[in-house]
Amino acid sequence: MLLFGVDEMLGQDGLPSESQQASVDECASTNKLVCSLLKAPRGSSAIISGILAEPDTEARLLRLGFAPGRTITVLTTGARCLVLLAGATVALDSLLAAQVSISLLP
Amino acid sequence: MNGSLPIIDEFDLPRVGGQVSVPCVMLVGQPNCGKTSLYNRLSGLKGHTANFAGTTVEIAEAFISLKSGKCQLIDLPGIYSLSDGSPEEEITNRVLIGKQPGVPAADMLLVVIDATRLQHQLALAGELRRLELPTVIVLNMLDEVQKRQIQLKIDVLAEELSAPVFAVSTRTGQGMDDLLRYLDKAVLTADTTPKVPALSEGLARCNACRGCPVTAQCSWADDISSRVQTTTAPPPEWLVKADLLLTGTFWGFLTFLVTMSLLFVVVFSVAAYPMEWIDDAFALLAGLIEPAIPGSLWKSFLLDGLLASVGGILVFVPQIFLLFFGINLLEESGYLSRAVVASDRTMRRFGLPGQAFIPMLSAHACAIPAILSTRYIKSFRDRLRTILILPFLSCSARLPVYLMVSTLLFGDSSILAALVLASGYIVGLIAALMFSVLLGRTVVRGVPDSLLIELPPLRKPSLLSALKSASHRSFQFIKRAGGVILVISMILWGASSLPLEDSPSGSLTDSTGFKSSYLAQAGRFAEPIFKPLGFDWQITVGVLSSFAAREAVVSSLSMMASSQESMESEEGLIGPLRNMTRDDGTVLFTVPTALSLLVFFVLALQCFPTQVVTYRETGSLRWPALQFLIMGGIAWLASFAVYHGAKLFL
Numbered sequence: 091m092l093l094f095g096v097d098e099m100l101g102q103d104g105l106p107s108e109s110q111q112a113s114v115d116e117c118a119s120t121n122k123l124v125c126s127l128l129k130a131p132r133g134s135s136a137i138i139s140g141i142l143a144e145p146d147t148e149a150r151l152l153r154l155g156f157a158p159g160r161t162i163t164v165l166t167t168g169a170r171c172l173v174l175l176a177g178a179t180v181a182l183d184s185l186l187a188a189q190v191s192i193s194l195l196p
Numbered sequence: 197m198n199g200s201l202p203i204i205d206e207f208d209l210p211r212v213g214g215q216v217s218v219p220c221v222m223l224v225g226q227p228n229c230g231k232t233s234l235y236n237r238l239s240g241l242k243g244h245t246a247n248f249a250g251t252t253v254e255i256a257e258a259f260i261s262l263k264s265g266k267c268q269l270i271d272l273p274g275i276y277s278l279s280d281g282s283p284e285e286e287i288t289n290r291v292l293i294g295k296q297p298g299v300p301a302a303d304m305l306l307v308v309i310d311a312t313r314l315q316h317q318l319a320l321a322g323e324l325r326r327l328e329l330p331t332v333i334v335l336n337m338l339d340e341v342q343k344r345q346i347q348l349k350i351d352v353l354a355e356e357l358s359a360p361v362f363a364v365s366t367r368t369g370q371g372m373d374d375l376l377r378y379l380d381k382a383v384l385t386a387d388t389t390p391k392v393p394a395l396s397e398g399l400a401r402c403n404a405c406r407g408c409p410v411t412a413q414c415s416w417a418d419d420i421s422s423r424v425q426t427t428t429a430p431p432p433e434w435l436v437k438a439d440l441l442l443t444g445t446f447w448g449f450l451t452f453l454v455t456m457s458l459l460f461v462v463v464f465s466v467a468a469y470p471m472e473w474i475d476d477a478f479a480l481l482a483g484l485i486e487p488a489i490p491g492s493l494w495k496s497f498l499l500d501g502l503l504a505s506v507g508g509i510l511v512f513v514p515q516i517f518l519l520f521f522g523i524n525l526l527e528e529s530g531y532l533s534r535a536v537v538a539s540d541r542t543m544r545r546f547g548l549p550g551q552a553f554i555p556m557l558s559a560h561a562c563a564i565p566a567i568l569s570t571r572y573i574k575s576f577r578d579r580l581r582t583i584l585i586l587p588f589l590s591c592s593a594r595l596p597v598y599l600m601v602s603t604l605l606f607g608d609s610s611i612l613a614a615l616v617l618a619s620g621y622i623v624g625l626i627a628a629l630m631f632s633v634l635l636g637r638t639v640v641r642g643v644p645d646s647l648l649i650e651l652p653p654l655r656k657p658s659l660l661s662a663l664k665s666a667s668h669r670s671f672q673f674i675k676r677a678g679g680v681i682l683v684i685s686m687i688l689w690g691a692s693s694l695p696l697e698d699s700p701s702g703s704l705t706d707s708t709g710f711k712s713s714y715l716a717q718a719g720r721f722a723e724p725i726f727k728p729l730g731f732d733w734q735i736t737v738g739v740l741s742s743f744a745a746r747e748a749v750v751s752s753l754s755m756m757a758s759s760q761e762s763m764e765s766e767e768g769l770i771g772p773l774r775n776m777t778r779d780d781g782t783v784l785f786t787v788p789t790a791l792s793l794l795v796f797f798v799l800a801l802q803c804f805p806t807q808v809v810t811y812r813e814t815g816s817l818r819w820p821a822l823q824f825l826i827m828g829g830i831a832w833l834a835s836f837a838v839y840h841g842a843k844l845f846l
Contacts, residue, residue: 147646149279150645150648152410152411152414153276153277153279153285154648155276155319157411157415160414160418163430165436166440169541170443170540170541170647172439172440172443172651174430174431175316176315176414176418177312177314177315177316177421178315178650178651179435179436179651180649181443181534181647181648181649181651182649183541183647185646186646186647186648
């Protein structure tokens with residue numbers, strides 16, 4: 091389920107560019123139901139719907155508990171994302187966050 | 197009973213075919229679950245830590261005596277799953293299926309779970325139970341569970357995992373007596389239920405889209421957790437706020453910078469005392485030995501060679517011990533993970549992971565403990581790149597050289613001398629970062645692994661664990677690097693002291709003897725290599741002698757500068773150096789030559805102990821050789837440019 095091209099979302103250094111940041115704001119304001127973790131509004135809860143990464147990266151995310159169907163709470167997004175996942179706080183950079191697709195909970 | 201057991205000597209144990217034949221209990225769990233604290237509780241401060249053969253993954257083991265018999269306790273590395281995603285996971289997997297050479301098969305598993313993060317840690321417990329080994333589940337952090345009023349149905353968990361469950365606090369010792377009583381009864385009889393049909397059935401049910409094993413385990417863990425943990429316990433609000441602050445790019449990085457700077461100030465100011473005691477002890481020993489040894493060769497061998505070399509190794513130990521003690525306290529407190537997040541973005545711009553910031557700061561004191569501290573970096577590629585750049589950073593051994601050159605150049609102006617001194621540090625830092633970028637595009641290709649890290653709760657650290665780990669690192673340094681450093685130091689002593697017949701007194705402290713030593717001859721031989729940099733044979737000897745320790749260049753040059761000259765005061769050191777002449781009678785230390793020497797010492801790697809540690813940590817001669825050649829090449833070119841550039845303008 092490819093929702094976004096990762097390259098389109100990130101600058102060359104793997105950090106969100108200004109346009110991407112604007113996109114994050116847009117996502118937060120329109121409250122889309124499905125988006126990448128990078129675009130999730132701060133403080134929102136969501137269900138992980140998929141991982142759109144290379145097999146190695148996918149395995150890393152899965153090992154740390156980013157399994158489809160799990161609920162997360164977004165503490166902050168941007169250059170670094172902090173999420174509450176299964177009772178643990180996990181930090182990931184924007185490159186990985188862009189590869190986790192989520193369904194926002196109302 | 198306080199939760200610790202008597203330790204027994206491995207040599208007293210029964211053996212079958214050379215292997216110790218006592219039951220083996222293995223501790224398994226996720227990182228930061230308190231597994232090592234439990235191991236320390238059970239084993240006390242004894243036992244030992246070693247690497248798995250051919251890897252840097254560590255295993256801690258102890259032999260403990262239960263009332264019913266003896267058993268071996270093994271603390272396996274913290275892992276998130278049994279998939280082969282990291283060296284730790286790969287080795288743990290092999291150990292648990294009994295296929296790791298040199299490690300006995302597990303008779304029982306102690307699966308340690310942080311009860312405050314039950315849901316996150318249950319998936320691994322489920323995976324481990326599927327191995328169908330006799331298992332005891334240890335729910336750690338009972339004190340925090342009670343404090344946060346988390347309700348746990350332990351009987352439900354025991355039923356779901358088909359294994360006995362004990363709630364303990366390794367910090368307070370709560371619940372440890374019950375666990376020990378059970379172990380005492382169960383270890384020799386393996387009295388647990390190995391079959392886990394209910395678990396297997398549960399794991400087969402996957403309510404997620406993918407159907408992959410990890411997803412199924414997570415789904416199973418969420419289901420069990422919701423039934424075991426009847427009250428939800430989100431992290432306290434203060435912790436969330438602290439996380440946001442400590443991981444932030446600006447405030448987080450600033451906090452990290454201040455914390456690490458404070459740590460280093462404390463470490464190196466406190467370490468100065470034991471280092472002085474070690475120096476004094478060796479001086480006292482030398483004073484006692486000197487009158488008792490006849491003959492100049494033996495005296496020089498024992499005093500200038502052996503004692504000086506052993507002292508030169510041991511003098512590093514206080515710094516290494518205190519640095520690791522401090523870093524372990526920060527790691528145990530949970531702060532270090534947050535600092536990694538805070539520094540990751542900055543470090544990544546230079547192709548380094550966030551964790552590289554710690555060894556880079558440490559390297560400004562000494563590259564050796566800094567290289568050892570790269571073990572906190574999980575990815576070998578990221579770790580290798582960090583190890584290779586560390587010697588560029590100005591260590592304390594370079595300081596005497598910087599001071600010598602800055603005083604030679606601008607002894608009359610403290611501001612200009614300070615600028616020269618500061619430039620040494622700045623040039624070193626810039627070179628390290630540029631070298632990292634270069635490595636990323638050439639021999640150590642690739643970008644650092646993306647940041648993905650669990651932030652453990654902020655906790656009061658365990659002094660016991662930090663002490664134990666620091667002791668282990670210090671011992672490891674002596675054991676792994678000490679022998680090689682000793683041999684190299686002895687070779688350099690021989691080269692600088694022999695042949696004795698050319699010296700009237702036969703002592704290294706005699707400048708006449710030194711000038712005719714093999715090292716001096718080597719200096720004359722190697723002079724053409726360094727001549728384009730403005731160095732004559734005397735500076736070349738200084739460069740060669742600095743391979744044992746960088747600061748040796750100062751004493752070598754002083755020795756050649758003045759026969760029996762007092763080096764106690766700065767004036768006594770610098771005066772003769774200023775008056776040094778080349779063989780043709782011209783002044784040796786002109787401004788271009790002094791600047792060239794400074795640049796060479798900022799950039800070159802002429803420190804054998806550092807190379808030995810690099811070899812030990814990378815497991816290959818290729819990397820220290822590459823490090824030496826590239827740093828040497830860069831230093832030569834930069835010095836050449838500075839020398840000839842300065843000659844044009846000055």
